[in-house]
Amino acid sequence: MTRRRAVAALxxxxxxxxxxxxxxxxxxxxxxxxxxxxxxxxxxxxxxxxRDALGAGGLTMRSDDDRLRREIAEVxxxxxxxxxxLPHAQANAWFVMGVGGLRGNDFAGTRTLWAxxxxxxxxxxxxxxxxxxxLYRADxxxxxxxALRAGFSFYNVEYEQTQPWLVxxxxxxxxxxEQVEWxxxxxxxNKGWFVEAGANQxxxxxxxxxxxx
Amino acid sequence: MKRPLTLFAAALALTAxxxxxxxxxxxxxxxxxxxxxxxxxxxxxxxxxxxxxxxLADKIVAVQIKDGQTLxxxxxxxxxxxxxxxxxxxxxxxxxxxxxxxxxxxxx
Numbered sequence: 516m517t518r519r520r521a522v523a524a525l526x527x528x529x530x531x532x533x534x535x536x537x538x539x540x541x542x543x544x545x546x547x548x549x550x551x552x553x554x555x556x557x558x559x560x561x562x563x564x565x566r567d568a569l570g571a572g573g574l575t576m577r578s579d580d581d582r583l584r585r586e587i588a589e590v591x592x593x594x595x596x597x598x599x600x601l602p603h604a605q606a607n608a609w610f611v612m613g614v615g616g617l618r619g620n621d622f623a624g625t626r627t628l629w630a631x632x633x634x635x636x637x638x639x640x641x642x643x644x645x646x647x648x649x650l651y652r653a654d655x656x657x658x659x660x661x662a663l664r665a666g667f668s669f670y671n672v673e674y675e676q677t678q679p680w681l682v683x684x685x686x687x688x689x690x691x692x693e694q695v696e697w698x699x700x701x702x703x704x705n706k707g708w709f710v711e712a713g714a715n716q717x718x719x720x721x722x723x724x725x726x727x728x
Numbered sequence: 729m730k731r732p733l734t735l736f737a738a739a740l741a742l743t744a745x746x747x748x749x750x751x752x753x754x755x756x757x758x759x760x761x762x763x764x765x766x767x768x769x770x771x772x773x774x775x776x777x778x779x780x781x782x783x784l785a786d787k788i789v790a791v792q793i794k795d796g797q798t799l800x801x802x803x804x805x806x807x808x809x810x811x812x813x814x815x816x817x818x819x820x821x822x823x824x825x826x827x828x829x830x831x832x833x834x835x836x
Binding site: 600605 | 764
């Protein structure tokens with residue numbers, strides 16, 4: 516893997532966690548992990564209102580040849596800017612602002628990272644569509660990230676029961692990789708948790724888990 | 729003749745009210761398990777709540793009331809609204825939440 520692609524994968528991993536589920540309900544905590552062969556990530560946030568959450572997370576990532584390593588530690592604020600409730604659907608606009616440190620084995624010290632993002636999504640009990648964009652800004656780092664997610668569930672269930680979904684994600688980091696990564700994933704949701712598993716077009720496996728408590 | 733009929737109707741209404749144990753809300757925007765989990769947790773914490781049933785497809789939240797207790801409907805409505813969803817209808821029904829669940833499962 517080239518350095519540019521490794522950095523892209525690193526930043527994509529951080530963004531992926533955000534789009535999978537920005538926050539839980541009021542007074543809840545959301546924990547999430549995103550695991551693949553090239554990165555490991557975990558974060559947690561606390562929803563102190565139904566619309567606001569504060570969180571922190573960490574990520575380690577390496578390139579295929581293990582020569583390039585990256586680490587990010589971030590605190591972030593998530594805000595539900597607007598929600599439209601429809602008879603059988605909801606549509607949301609989310610804002611996220613992350614601040615943290617970026618370290619790598621190809622430069623010395625820690626660079627301050629700013630990462631504002633915006634997500635728009637639409638969801639019914641059977642269909643999910645989301646668009647997410649995030650800017651990554653640090654000294655020597657200036658990248659734009661965009662992702663689209665669309666999925667459907669095979670059938671409705673009681674909400675205490677496990678519901679399977681098929682989700683397709685396309686994502687790209689401008690300025691780092693011109694390749695769009697396509698990842699079909701099977702998602703299982705049951706009340707306060709979900710797991711996702713899939714593989715991108717290069718065969719790299721990906722496993723996500725989230726739990727709200 | 730009119731007076732006995734009025735009294736009979738009033739008695740029927742009173743009987744229905746006494747038998748009613750469940751408040752049923754129709755909620756717009758409640759489409760995900762995480763949405764339902766938050767609402768259920770808040771409503772279960774209310775002292776008059778016996779049981780809660782949430783059905784996303786039918787978009788209903790049902791709160792069964794403990795015997796001899798009164799549920800603050802405005803507070804229930806406020807909890808759902810505060811969670812980020814719109815309550816479009818509130819009914820009082822005589823069914824338990826288990827009966828509502830069974831009826832939902834029985835539908836094709």
